[in-house]
Amino acid sequence: MLLRTKLHGKTYEFPDIRLLMGKANEEKSGDRLAGVGAETAAERVAARLVLAEVPLSVLRETPAVPYDQDEVTRVIQDAVDESVYAEIKSMTVGDFREWLLADTTTPDMIRRTSDGLTAEMVAGVTKLMSNMDLMYAAKKIPVTAHCNNTIGAPGTLSSRLQPNHPTDSPEGIRAEIYEGLSYGSGDSVIGINPVDDSYGSVARLLDMTYDVIKTWNIPTQNCVLAHVTTQMKCMQSGSPVGLVFQSISGSQKGNESFGISVGMLDEAYELAKKHCFPKGPNFMYFETGQGSALSAEAHNGWDQLTLEARNYGLAKRWHPFQVNTVVGFIGPEYLYDARQIQRAGLEDHFMGKLTGIPMGVDACYTNHARADQNAIENLAVMLTAAGCNYFMGVPMGDDSMLSYQCTSFHDAPTLRQLFKLRPAAEFEKWMEDLGLIRNGVLTEKAGDPSFFLKR
Amino acid sequence: MDDAKLAAIVEAIVRELKASGAVQPSAPTAAPAAWTPSTPQTFSARPSSFGGSLTIDLPDPTAPEARLTPRVTNAKDSNGVRALMASTSARIGVGRAGPRYRTASLLLFQGDHAVTQDALYRDVDQRLLDEFNLFTVQTKVSNKQEYLLRPDLGRLLNDEAKRTLNEKCQKNVNVQIVVGGGLSAAAVEANLRQMFPVVRQGVQSAGLTFGTPFFVKYARVGVMNDIGEAIKPDVVILLIGERPGLGRAESMSAYMGYKPKYGDTDADRDVVCNIFENGGTNPLEAGAFVVQIAQKMRQHQASGVKLKMAK
Numbered sequence: 001m002l003l004r005t006k007l008h009g010k011t012y013e014f015p016d017i018r019l020l021m022g023k024a025n026e027e028k029s030g031d032r033l034a035g036v037g038a039e040t041a042a043e044r045v046a047a048r049l050v051l052a053e054v055p056l057s058v059l060r061e062t063p064a065v066p067y068d069q070d071e072v073t074r075v076i077q078d079a080v081d082e083s084v085y086a087e088i089k090s091m092t093v094g095d096f097r098e099w100l101l102a103d104t105t106t107p108d109m110i111r112r113t114s115d116g117l118t119a120e121m122v123a124g125v126t127k128l129m130s131n132m133d134l135m136y137a138a139k140k141i142p143v144t145a146h147c148n149n150t151i152g153a154p155g156t157l158s159s160r161l162q163p164n165h166p167t168d169s170p171e172g173i174r175a176e177i178y179e180g181l182s183y184g185s186g187d188s189v190i191g192i193n194p195v196d197d198s199y200g201s202v203a204r205l206l207d208m209t210y211d212v213i214k215t216w217n218i219p220t221q222n223c224v225l226a227h228v229t230t231q232m233k234c235m236q237s238g239s240p241v242g243l244v245f246q247s248i249s250g251s252q253k254g255n256e257s258f259g260i261s262v263g264m265l266d267e268a269y270e271l272a273k274k275h276c277f278p279k280g281p282n283f284m285y286f287e288t289g290q291g292s293a294l295s296a297e298a299h300n301g302w303d304q305l306t307l308e309a310r311n312y313g314l315a316k317r318w319h320p321f322q323v324n325t326v327v328g329f330i331g332p333e334y335l336y337d338a339r340q341i342q343r344a345g346l347e348d349h350f351m352g353k354l355t356g357i358p359m360g361v362d363a364c365y366t367n368h369a370r371a372d373q374n375a376i377e378n379l380a381v382m383l384t385a386a387g388c389n390y391f392m393g394v395p396m397g398d399d400s401m402l403s404y405q406c407t408s409f410h411d412a413p414t415l416r417q418l419f420k421l422r423p424a425a426e427f428e429k430w431m432e433d434l435g436l437i438r439n440g441v442l443t444e445k446a447g448d449p450s451f452f453l454k455r
Numbered sequence: 456m457d458d459a460k461l462a463a464i465v466e467a468i469v470r471e472l473k474a475s476g477a478v479q480p481s482a483p484t485a486a487p488a489a490w491t492p493s494t495p496q497t498f499s500a501r502p503s504s505f506g507g508s509l510t511i512d513l514p515d516p517t518a519p520e521a522r523l524t525p526r527v528t529n530a531k532d533s534n535g536v537r538a539l540m541a542s543t544s545a546r547i548g549v550g551r552a553g554p555r556y557r558t559a560s561l562l563l564f565q566g567d568h569a570v571t572q573d574a575l576y577r578d579v580d581q582r583l584l585d586e587f588n589l590f591t592v593q594t595k596v597s598n599k600q601e602y603l604l605r606p607d608l609g610r611l612l613n614d615e616a617k618r619t620l621n622e623k624c625q626k627n628v629n630v631q632i633v634v635g636g637g638l639s640a641a642a643v644e645a646n647l648r649q650m651f652p653v654v655r656q657g658v659q660s661a662g663l664t665f666g667t668p669f670f671v672k673y674a675r676v677g678v679m680n681d682i683g684e685a686i687k688p689d690v691v692i693l694l695i696g697e698r699p700g701l702g703r704a705e706s707m708s709a710y711m712g713y714k715p716k717y718g719d720t721d722a723d724r725d726v727v728c729n730i731f732e733n734g735g736t737n738p739l740e741a742g743a744f745v746v747q748i749a750q751k752m753r754q755h756q757a758s759g760v761k762l763k764m765a766k
Contacts, residue, residue: 029604165543172543179539179547183554332603367571367699368603368638373564396546396556396564403700405568413554447551448527450535 005049012046017054017062021120022303023047024127026343030291030304030334037303048128052094059120060089064302064310070252071262076118076313084116093124100125100137100354110141114356119250119309122351126305131346135386138350142387145358147243147321148278149219149426151188151389152358157421158390159412160322160360161186164401168195170208176395177212178449183409184416184437185393187427188322188360189243189285191223193402202226203239210240210277215455216434219426221278221321223285228260228268235275243285243321244272250288250310253298262317269318282321286311287362289326290344291334304334308348312355322390323357325349328365328376329404338375341365345379349388360390364406373397373405380407384415391415413442516563517702526550526557567702574641574696574704579634579670583644587651589634589670590623592616596673610677612685620685624667630658630749631666631688635674637708639696645705646730646738647694653742654692661750676710679724683715690749690758691715697728705731707738709745713758723759725752 003014014020022036024047031037038044060080063073091099099105129137144152151158163176173192180186190209194202202224209222221242224231228246235241246265249255255262272283288311290304299307308325315323325348328341335341345361352359363379365371380391397408415421422428422440431437436446445451514521525536527550540548549560556564576599584591593616595608602609612620624631632654636643651668658665666688671678679691693710700706707730712723727744729735736744752758755765 033605163545165545169542172545175539175542176545176547179545183551333606336604367568367701368575372568372572394545396549396560398546398564398567398701400543400545403698405701408556410551410554410556417554442551442554444529445531448530448536449539449547450527450530450532453532453535453539 003050005046007042007046007049010042012043012050014047014050017058018064018302020047020051020054021124021127021306024051025303025305026127026340028290028304028334028340028344029332029336030294030330033333034294034299034301034303036301051124052092052097052128054093054124055089056091056093056096056121056124057089059093059124060085060118063118063120064306065251065300072250072252072255072310072314075262075317076310079115079313079317080118081115084113086116088113088116093121093128096121096125097128097133100140101133105140107140107142110354111143111356114354117355119313119355120306122312122354123306123309125354126309126347126351129350131343131382134346134350135382138353139385139387141353143353143356143358143389145282145319145321147221147280147282149187149424151322151424153425154387155421156424157384157388157412157416157419158188158360158424158427159185159393159409160188160324160390161190162193162392162394162399163190164193164394164399166195166401168192168201168205170204173205174208174212175449177209178452179395180393180409181216181218182436182446182448182451183393183413184423184427184431184442184446185409185412186218186220187424188390189221189223191225191243191245191285193225195401197226197230199230199233199237202230203234203237206234206239206241213242216452217430219424219430221276225285225287228264232268232271235271240277241272242276242278244268244276244283245285245287247287247292248311248314249296249298250293250307250314251298251300253300254293254296254307257296257298262314265318282319282358284315284318284320286315286320286323287326288312288315288323288348289330290348291330294334295330305344305347309351309355312352312357312359316355316357320357322360323352324360324362324390325352326362326364327379328369328371329362329402331366332369335369337370338365338372338378341369341371342375342379342382345383346386349383349386353387358389361388362392362406364392364404366404376405376407377411380411380415381418384419384421413446417441516559517566522563524559526560564701570641571699571701571704574639574699577640578672579636579640579643583647584634584670587647587668589668590619591670591672592619593672594674594678599673602673606675609673609675610680612671612678612681616671617681617685620669620682624669624686625664626687628666628686628688629663629753630654630690630692631682631686632668632692632694633671633674633679633682634668635671635678635693635695637674637696638698639704639706641699641704642696642707642731643694645732646707646741649732649738650694650707650709650730650742653739654746657743657746658749661746663749663753676721676724679710679712679715680717680719683712683719684717687714689714690752692745692749703731706735707731709741711745711748711752711758713752713756713762721759723761725758725762
């Protein structure tokens with residue numbers, strides 16, 4: 001294999017697809033940490049010049065972790081629709097980029113092609129896309145899903161109500177839920193990150209959130225984002241579960257560090273179909289994020305973008321209701337500043353949509369990253385333009401349990417009003433019936449948590 | 456020596472230190488300045504010219520009672536809003552201006568973020584280090600940016616540091632205390648004056664040797680291994696600033712290890728975290744507590760998971 005180009009008179013040669021893929025990325029601190037990033041800006045572009053000429057078939061044949069060593073690779077490769085793949089395999093990565101962007105390529109054509117792709121192909125084309133390319137192409141690929149309501153429909157923007165509390169206090173969480181609902185957050189899910197992963201505590205929060213949903217007849221679902229095994233126990237014990245959650249990684253070794261396997265998630269999915277109280281048919285919720293495999297030293301020498309693409313290929317197996325990257329949570333060793341977080345957010349959303357999953361984004365940052373709330377508001381605007389399914393709704397974007405900042409209860413209605421979008425249809429109807437929204441705009445009753453104190 | 460006896464001794468030390476003025480007892484919470492929530496629903500007529508008479512003199516918006524001021528206008532149940540707000544530290548009951556935040560809430564958030572950022576991007580005050588005769592050595596990290604980007608380098612002392620420790624530090628001591636800025640200079644500044652004397656006095660009262668203390672610039676917790684190898688103490692106590700939460704930059708941790716060596720991980724360490732006054736582990740108590748842990752580590756010749764198993 002010869003991978004070589006000249007650029008401004010200088011010759012650049014790449015030893016293999018792994019390093020070519022790493023060096024073609026936009027600058028990321030995590031790729032530097034992994035030793036796969038470009039040394040110079042020119043080398044970065046040289047890598048892209050070469051990558052643009054690589055046929056998709058070569059990327060299929062070069063998975064980040066070999067087929068016989070990794071069940072994530074096997075899940076993705078075995079799911080490829082061979083007849084679709086046969087149509088596209090000789091296309092180069094550069095031509096694939098143009099095909100995705102072309103006026104003659106329709107959403108249906110892209111959705112069909114999704115089934116012939118592997119994660120390495122998805123990652124490859126992403127490396128050749130500019131930020132606006134990523135927005136434009138993602139916008140062409142709406143992906144909807146249904147649980148108790150519909151997420152991802154064109155013209156809508158949803159919000160996960162994330163009422164976390166430093167001690168899991170049911171009263172405190174309930175107060176935050178009331179605040180969030182009064183702004184129209186919660187149409188994706190009412191989803192709590194618990195401090196305490198024990199069965200008793202998780203079951204208590206499931207009961208409490210279910211009680212709110214039933215009392216107010218809210219067309220949504222609940223979720224307590226404990227380890228999947230705890231949620232499985234809850235389902236088997238009869239707790240009211242809306243969505244079943246798990247963080248996933250792009251390699252088998254990464255998933256092992258989370259204490260999960262494909263077999264375990266298969267089992268969780270079967271339980272979800274049987275026990276979850278909403279209508280479905282989509283019951284699963286996954287979270288991902290660039291750098292997570294690297295931080296567990298489970299990246300097999302590959303770049304964090306490619307590992308991230310593999311998350312989406314894996315998630316597709318269980319027909320999720322929603323998947324989101326937690327894009328700035330991991331810290332500056334992987335995504336250094338606002339620019340890198342924004343780029344990764346746009347990449348992840350596009351890759352999820354191209355893979356064919358209903359993709360949202362937790363646009364966020366930690367306090368030791370070079371970022372601020374303005375940077376996250378910018379990213380949310382860009383992602384809304386790109387057709388992102390949902391964002392997080394956190395009180396003023398300040399999560400009092402996870403010690404990071406993301407999008408807020410206020411951001412969802414602002415983005416909806418900026419882009420003339422609505423909440424999920426069933427949820428909007430519910431808000432209208434209560435008098436919280438009119439013609440897509442919050443009413444004078446909205447933004448008052450005490451609205452929900454008495455039914 | 457049993458735990459109760461130890462606790463009594465440590466308590467006595469703290470009392471003694473307070474009496475001698477070596478440490479300041481925690482100041483009683485000052486009576487809050489009167490806080491008048493602004494009520495901008497109506498605009499009073501303003502003077503046509505402020506001239507030289509303009510006086511703006513604001514109370515601190517970060518005072519607890521200011522934070523808990525409900526900002527929902529025309530609430531269905533305003534007492535209810537207060538009760539809901541009291542149930543969580545999350546920023547609820549904040550109301551809105553159109554779909555956006557009210558000005559006071561927006562600026563409070565920005566103030567909290569700002570203090571966090573300032574803590575992260577500055578160094579510990581040299582005067583504080585001088586006060587405790589802490590000389591400074593450095594890890595293989597050469598600047599703040601590299602500190603954030605390369606946690607691996609922050610776990611290794613540079614060659615000069617190893618030489619300096621060899622020259623200046625007493626070896627094979629019972630307890631070696633080390634200070635690092637970590638991710639918050641403010642945390643060290645807020646707690647060191649209270650905690651350091653308690654630990655020193657506690658160690659000496661227990662009849663143990665107290666190593667030559669020093670400061671490590673750009674340190675991560677893992678640097679304890681290099682320090683253990685260089686000085687060979689029984690117990691290393693690393694006081695280090697934690698990653699700041701929004702508006703809380705003063706939280707410090709004390710990481711501890713028994714005879715730290717190359718290859719030790721978090722499983723080999725104990726930690727007392729959330730050290731800060733008013734809401735966290737009080738630094739005086741934390742000082743007493745770490746002396747107790749150091750005693751236990753020496754008694755069982757173990758730390759971390761091994762110490763838990765030994766108990």
